Amino acid sequence: MKLTLHIWRQTGNKDKGTFETHHLDDLSPDMSVPEMLDHLNIQIIKSGGDPVAFESDCREGICGQCGFVINGHIHSPESHTTTCQTHLRSFKDGETLHIEPFRAKAFPIKKDLMIDRSALDRIIESGGYIGVNTGQANEANSTLINHDLAEKAFDAAACIGCGACVATCKNASAMLFTSAKMNHLSMLPQGAPEAAQRVKNMIVQMDAEGFGSCTFTGACEVVCPQSISVFNITEMNGRWLWSSK
Amino acid sequence: MLNSRIPAGALEEKWTNYKNRAKLINPANRRRYKIIVVGTGLAGASSAASFAELGFNVEVFTFHDSARRAHSVAAQGGVNAAKDYQNDGDSVWRMFYDTLKGGDFRAREANVYRLAECSMELIDQAVAQGVPFAREYSGYLSNRSFGGVQVSRTFYARGQTGQQLLLGAYQALMRQNAQDNLTLHTRHEMLDVITIGGKAKGITVRNLDTGDITSHACDALVIASGGYGKIYYLSTLAMNCNATAIWRAHTKGALMAAPSWTQFHPTSLPQLGDHQSKLTLMSESLRNDGRIWVPKKPNDTRNPNEIPENERDYYLERRYPAFGNLAPRDISSRAAKERIDAGCGVGPMKNAVYLDFKHAIGRLGKEVIAQRYGNLFTMYQKITGMDAYQEPMMIAPAAHFSMGGLWVDYRLMSNLHGLFVLGEANFSDHGANRLGANSLLQACVDGYFIAPRTVMDFLAEETPEALNASDSFEQAAKASKDEVEKKLNALLNIKGTTTAEEFHKQLGRILYTKCGLSRNGKDMAAAKSELLELQQTFYKDLLVPGTEKDINFELEKAFRVADYLEMALLIVEDALQREESCGAHFREEYQTPDGEALRNDNDFCFVSAWKYLGDNKYQLHKEHLNFEFVELQTRSYK
Numbered sequence: 001m002k003l004t005l006h007i008w009r010q011t012g013n014k015d016k017g018t019f020e021t022h023h024l025d026d027l028s029p030d031m032s033v034p035e036m037l038d039h040l041n042i043q044i045i046k047s048g049g050d051p052v053a054f055e056s057d058c059r060e061g062i063c064g065q066c067g068f069v070i071n072g073h074i075h076s077p078e079s080h081t082t083t084c085q086t087h088l089r090s091f092k093d094g095e096t097l098h099i100e101p102f103r104a105k106a107f108p109i110k111k112d113l114m115i116d117r118s119a120l121d122r123i124i125e126s127g128g129y130i131g132v133n134t135g136q137a138n139e140a141n142s143t144l145i146n147h148d149l150a151e152k153a154f155d156a157a158a159c160i161g162c163g164a165c166v167a168t169c170k171n172a173s174a175m176l177f178t179s180a181k182m183n184h185l186s187m188l189p190q191g192a193p194e195a196a197q198r199v200k201n202m203i204v205q206m207d208a209e210g211f212g213s214c215t216f217t218g219a220c221e222v223v224c225p226q227s228i229s230v231f232n233i234t235e236m237n238g239r240w241l242w243s244s245k
Numbered sequence: 246m247l248n249s250r251i252p253a254g255a256l257e258e259k260w261t262n263y264k265n266r267a268k269l270i271n272p273a274n275r276r277r278y279k280i281i282v283v284g285t286g287l288a289g290a291s292s293a294a295s296f297a298e299l300g301f302n303v304e305v306f307t308f309h310d311s312a313r314r315a316h317s318v319a320a321q322g323g324v325n326a327a328k329d330y331q332n333d334g335d336s337v338w339r340m341f342y343d344t345l346k347g348g349d350f351r352a353r354e355a356n357v358y359r360l361a362e363c364s365m366e367l368i369d370q371a372v373a374q375g376v377p378f379a380r381e382y383s384g385y386l387s388n389r390s391f392g393g394v395q396v397s398r399t400f401y402a403r404g405q406t407g408q409q410l411l412l413g414a415y416q417a418l419m420r421q422n423a424q425d426n427l428t429l430h431t432r433h434e435m436l437d438v439i440t441i442g443g444k445a446k447g448i449t450v451r452n453l454d455t456g457d458i459t460s461h462a463c464d465a466l467v468i469a470s471g472g473y474g475k476i477y478y479l480s481t482l483a484m485n486c487n488a489t490a491i492w493r494a495h496t497k498g499a500l501m502a503a504p505s506w507t508q509f510h511p512t513s514l515p516q517l518g519d520h521q522s523k524l525t526l527m528s529e530s531l532r533n534d535g536r537i538w539v540p541k542k543p544n545d546t547r548n549p550n551e552i553p554e555n556e557r558d559y560y561l562e563r564r565y566p567a568f569g570n571l572a573p574r575d576i577s578s579r580a581a582k583e584r585i586d587a588g589c590g591v592g593p594m595k596n597a598v599y600l601d602f603k604h605a606i607g608r609l610g611k612e613v614i615a616q617r618y619g620n621l622f623t624m625y626q627k628i629t630g631m632d633a634y635q636e637p638m639m640i641a642p643a644a645h646f647s648m649g650g651l652w653v654d655y656r657l658m659s660n661l662h663g664l665f666v667l668g669e670a671n672f673s674d675h676g677a678n679r680l681g682a683n684s685l686l687q688a689c690v691d692g693y694f695i696a697p698r699t700v701m702d703f704l705a706e707e708t709p710e711a712l713n714a715s716d717s718f719e720q721a722a723k724a725s726k727d728e729v730e731k732k733l734n735a736l737l738n739i740k741g742t743t744t745a746e747e748f749h750k751q752l753g754r755i756l757y758t759k760c761g762l763s764r765n766g767k768d769m770a771a772a773k774s775e776l777l778e779l780q781q782t783f784y785k786d787l788l789v790p791g792t793e794k795d796i797n798f799e800l801e802k803a804f805r806v807a808d809y810l811e812m813a814l815l816i817v818e819d820a821l822q823r824e825e826s827c828g829a830h831f832r833e834e835y836q837t838p839d840g841e842a843l844r845n846d847n848d849f850c851f852v853s854a855w856k857y858l859g860d861n862k863y864q865l866h867k868e869h870l871n872f873e874f875v876e877l878q879t880r881s882y883k
Contacts, residue, residue, distance in 0.1 A: 031520045038522055042744055045790050045799065053796050055310065057483040059523050061624070062408055063314045078627075085627050110454065111796045118431065121311050125423050129416035130375045134295040134693045137366075137373035141330065144384030154377040154402060157409060161313055185375050 001027045001093040005040070007052055008100040013108045019098065029089035033076075033099075034059060034066060036088060054113040061085040061225055064160035067167070068113050069100040074168040074223040082162065082225045102167035106174070106210045117163045119209035120177060126205035127198040128181040130191045143189055156184035158226040165220035165228075171212030176220040178206050179236035180228045186239065196243040203240060247500075247854060247868040250654040251355040256874045257337070260359045263655070267698050268705035275300035276426055278704050279711035281448060281463035282306070283435045283490050286315030287407075287414055287685060288668025289469035291692030292700075294417035297427040299697060301704075302712065304461060305418070305427065306450055308434040308485065308801075313415045316471060316483040317688060320407025321528035321621075322391055323399035324371075324685040326364035331388050335396040337361045342875065343394045344683060347573055348648070348676020349828035349844060350877050351503075351852070353870060355655060360674045360683070363690040368400055370693055374413035378402050392529055392681020393573035393882070399682045404528050404620045410685055414692070434801065435490045436732075437725045438466065438497045438664070441717055445494075445664040449725040451733075453801065456794035458729055460722035462711040465663050465700050468494060469692065472647035472669035474507055476809045476816070477761070478753025480644035481513055481526040487805040488812050491651050491670050499661040500854040500866060502672035503649035504812065505820035508679055508829045509762050511577035513643030514628060515597035524643040525628055527600075527621055529681045532570045534605035534614065535638070537561050537577070539598050543588030549599055549637050560584055568882040575678040575829045576882060578642035582762045583840065585641075592639045601637035642762060646684060648675045648829065649819075652854040652868070656699035657691060660854075663707075665700055667691035672852065677828025733793050736803045741786030745802040748783050752806070752813055755779070764820050765833040772817050777861070780810045814861050822865065825849045846877050 002025040010017030022040055031039070034056040041051035056066040061082040067075050068083050076086035091097065099113065107115040145153075157180070165176035182202055185191035191198075214233055221230045252263040270278070278301050282293040285307040293305045309315065327340040340361035345352060368386070372378065378400050379387040391399035402409040421427040432453040439447035439460060447462040473488035474480040495501045512531055513524045538557045545552065560580055562569040572580070581598045584590065591597050606614050611634060615622070622633045629639070651659050651666040653673055658665050668688035675683065714722075759772035783806070791797045826835045826842035827849070835843040851867040858864055 028518050028520050030517045032522075035520050035522050038746065039520060042746065045744055045788060046742070048790075050791060051799060053798060057309070057314055057485050058316060058319050059484060060319055060525050061627075062405065063316070063318050063483065065310065065314050081627065085624075087628070087630075089630060114796065117310065121313075121419060121431075124416060125419040129420045130373065131420065132370075132373040132417075133298040134291075134370060134417075134697065137369040140328070140368045140372040141385055143372065145380050146384050147380045147382045150377050150380040153375070154409075157375075157377050157402075157412065158405065160408070161311065184377070188375050188377070190373055191375050 001029055001088060003027060003088070003091065004096040006096065006098045009052070009112055010109050012111060017109070027088055029087065031088045032059065033068070033070070033083050033086045052113065053111040056084050059084045062160060064162040067102055067162045067164055069102060069167065071098050074102070074164045075225065079222065080225055080227050102163055104166045104172035106172060107163060107166065117161070119211070120161055120163060120174065122209060123174065123178055123202055123205050124181065127194070127201035128185070130185055131194055145188065149187065153184050153188050156180045156228065156232055159228055160225060162225065164223045164225065166211065168219045168223045169212065170217065170219070171215060173214045174206050174209070174211040175214040175233045175236070176224065176228060176230065178202050179232035182239065183232045183235050195239065199236065199239040199243045247652070247660065247866055248654065249353060249868055250656060251353065252655065256354060256358050259355050260362055264698055267702035270701055270705050272300050276302050277709040277712065278302060278464045279304065279462065279709070280465045280467060280700060281461060282467045282469065283448065284315065284469040284471060284670070285309065285312035285415070285418065286469060286471055286668060287317040287411055287688035288692040289467070290411070290414035290418040291689055292467055292469065292667055292696040293427065294414065294421050295693055295697040296700065297421035297424065299701070300426065303421070303427040304463070305429045306433045306435055306448070307431055308453060310431055312418055312429060312431065313412065315411060316486055317411040317685065318408045319483065319526070320685050321404040321526070322530050323389065323401035323406045323682045324367070324410065324689070325391070325398050325682040326368045326400060326686070327361050327398060328365050328368060330386060331397045333396045335398050339396065340364065340398060344674070344680055345676065345875060346878070346880055347393065347680040348678050349842070349880050350676065350872065351827050351870065352674055352676035354872060354874055356673050359695070360687060360690055363694045364686055366694060367686060367689045371410055371413055374417065376402060376409045376413045389530065390533065393568060393571055394680065407685055410689060436493060436729045436804065438494045439718070439721050439725045440497050440661070441721050443498065444662040446718060447711070447722060449722070449729050451729070454796055456792070456797070458726050460726055462714045462718050464707055464709055464711045465665060465704055467665045467667060467696060467700065468651070468670055469667040470670045472650070473812065474644040474647055476752070476813060477507070477644035477756050478749050479516060479521060479524050479757070481510055481524055484522065487808070489805050489808045491666070492808040492812055494651060494659070494661065494664060496857050497661065499659040499664055500652040500856055501649070501815060502652035502852050502854040503677070503819065504855070505760065505816045505823070506648035506677050506829050507644055508574055508646040508648060509578040509642040510645035511574055511581055511642050512600065512640045513645070515592055515639055515641035516594060526643070526645070527625065527638065527640060529574070531600060531618060531621060534617065535570065535600040535602050536604055537570050537598055537600055539584045539589040539591060549591070558584070558589065565882045572882045573678060573680065578762055579831055581642050597639035597641040599637035600640045602633060603637070606634065644761070646679050648672065648677060648679055652852070656703065657695055658699065658703060663703070665696060667696055677830055733800060733804065736787060736800065736807065737789050737793060739784065739787040739789070741788050743786045744788055745799060745806045748779065748787065749802070749806045749809065751779055752776070752809060756813055756816065760817050760820050763831040763833050766821060769817050769821050773814065776810070776813050776817065783807065783810055811861065815855055815863055818863060819853055819855065822853060823849055844879070
């Protein structure tokens with residue numbers, strides 16, 4: 001199949017950036033989007049050009065490293081799917097694609113489609129953990145956790161840290177990311193003792209990183225590869241209110 | 246003669262004896278010792294966090310943009326522990342025996358026993374970190390049976406156990422990163438080990454964003470850089486998995502053990518075409534309910550649903566009635582290859598077998614199957630566009646896990662003084678074949694429970710010097726940096742016509758066909774000359790664009806492929822030397838009349854550990870495996 005690609009090229013964070021056009025005509029519908037870029041890059045390299053810089057590691061939709069904006073869709077035109085799990089059969093033969101990096105103030109562009117998402121790591125560092133040292137744990141079955149609660153914690157814990165929620169939000173808010181981790185930990189009995197501190201620290205860090213506020217449009221849940229629910233944000237707001245009393 | 250330093254005493258007392266006698270360092274003095282950890286997967290992150298909790302000075306390096314991305318994240322099925330929560334007869338001894346037997350008696354008894362012994366503590370630790378393992382309605386932890394054993398000892402978090410365990414370790418690491426005594430460097434790749442007087446004293450890294458080359462001193466070096474199955478190009482591994490860290494250590498004197506022992510996972514998705522960059526794994530748990538078959542007739546192109554029962558060959562059930570579809574990975578993969586080679590493979594490239602849920606759906610209903618495997622069925626549909634509720638899945642064996650790796654003793658220290666190797670990067674616990682759900686376990690146990698004890702024991706005998714770098718370190722560091730720069734520039738300056746990726750594909754093809762699921766002397770001799778030729782062409786015709794002082798993925802790949810090309814030759818050498826079949830290593834010349842592996846305990850009951858001599862030359866060292874507590878048996882799953 002054939003595709004026309006307009007790919008975002010930018011040499012660094014200070015560069016303005018622009019779209020570069022490529023025509024590809026020997027593609028297979030079974031290719032994933034990163035595989036299409038691999039294919040394109042070999043052509044660029046052989047013609048003496050600079051290949052498109054993009055990140056992609058597991059190619060199974062779980063590591064959270066890939067993620068582009070394709071024709072305005074975060075990650076993919078398919079719902080709840082990462083870029084690496086998007087195959088060319090999702091597009092029409094002859095279609096034109098605009099491929100851009102995730103854009104947010106807190107995610108500076110490093111080069112082409114590569115962005116710096118270390119702000120998310122710093123949010124985790126500020127309180128996205130349970131403060132247990134190796135060796136301190138008690139017997140696993142001595143803390144009973146109901147099946148439904150364990151499943152609910154899992155739903156929140158499933159976040160892959162790709163940043164799609166931020167990229168799609170008109171405010172570039174990281175509320176879905178932050179609230180998912182916070183709720184995962186704070187709803188479990190093991191994580192409850194630190195819940196009040198956790199909510200303060202993580203929200204302060206989130207704001208310091210330059211992420212926007214949440215106006216509850218729900219756009220984040222729509223693009224999340226793990227379908228993480230916006231109710232996590234409601235719950236986080238509740239925790240914030242209680243902790244500030 | 247290699248000394249594995251196994252502590253004295255009865256099997257169940259060895260680890261306790263070791264811990265009781267291990268030397269300690271006063272809490273106030275620990276910050277004077279610097280430990281470098283390379284890799285932030287399960288083994289790297291868990292050890293780094295644990296070292297920092299103890300008060301050591303820790304510096305951590307990963308080539309990823311975040312410590313949460315390592316490929317531990319992709320392990321789906323679960324993690325084993327001998328808790329015996331299911332009252333089904335499990336015990337540390339049974340888990341030890343299953344693992345040892347699963348590895349075809351090519352692992353150390355003491356190491357394997359310790360793995361089983363520490364397994365229970367790991368579940369406690371992970372639960373305390375908030376890992377959301379599956380639970381019963383009563384609130385108790387749930388288990389399932391996994392990977393060719395008769396008990397239910399596997400703990401799991403849906404199909405994302407690896408991700409959840411890694412997040413636990415990553416969060417513990419990030420918690421320490423906020424403290425003064427741990428520094429995390431993302432986007433830094435280790436390209437050399439600095440040795441002084443035969444001791445590992447530091448590393449040289451490249452900042453992948455700026456291209457800067459820097460050296461870092463340490464009192465103990467921990468490499469936890471994962472497996473190298475990606476050497477086969479098409480594998481279940483992530484795109485960036487590589488052997489460079491362990492290969493660089495190897496060239497500086499660390500022995501490489503059993504490099505040819507790579508596990509081929511039986512339930513990967515088959516290759517669909519030439520464009521493909523990797524193979525996606527479907528969890529082995531699918532084999533609990535799916536039945537594996539191929540058409541009896543070769544080249545049968547009918548739709549699978551139109552093939553009547555009596556024209557299907559459920560070959561695993563036929564050949565291994567006791568274990569059936571749950572036969573261990575090496576056996577299942579080989580049986581699939583046997584049928585595919587016989588012309589009975591299915592799919593457009595005739596390279597797959599069917600995994601059929603029709604009977605399970607009939608027995609349990611679609612809802613139960615969806616509850617158990619829903620995410621995997623969705624994933625299958627996303628990748629292949631096919632609905633596995635309506636027709637059988639197509640699966641095929643794919644390069645997966647490296648049982649081989651840097652040789653380590655009982656303390657997980659390599660023969661290179663001061664270098665510790667954890668997780669998949671080492672050779673130690675899995676013998677010639679790894680059992681399902683033991684990989685997450687080994688990475689975690691190495692990192693959380695073993696390395697903190699053994700590295701402290703080691704450091705207690707060392708004078709801390711890394712924090713005040715000496716002249717001799719500065720000299721060695723400069724030489725190391727120069728060497729790395731020289732290598733990078735050499736790769737950039739070839740300016741040929743073929744990309745690193747294309748070389749990697751050719752390398753993978755040679756290894757898959759001539760030193761893959763099964764091997765023979767004739768093919769491997771041919772592979773050797775093909776590999777040598779490919780290596781020569783690489784240094785004449787490689788094309789790397791760009792410069793060293795910039796983000797340059799092609800340069801990163803080229804460096805890794807250069808190491809893979811060397812390692813491939815050692816893999817073939819290792820497989821050639823081992824004239825027996827054991828576990829994942831199947832030499833066609835050594836099989837029973839009915840096609841099963843023929844082990845040779847008289848001549849090959851040892852670990853092959855190779856010393857690097859340069860110029861594709863190696864010297865073999867042997868570590869004899871003494872079985873004091875179990876009797877060697879023929880591994881049968883019939």
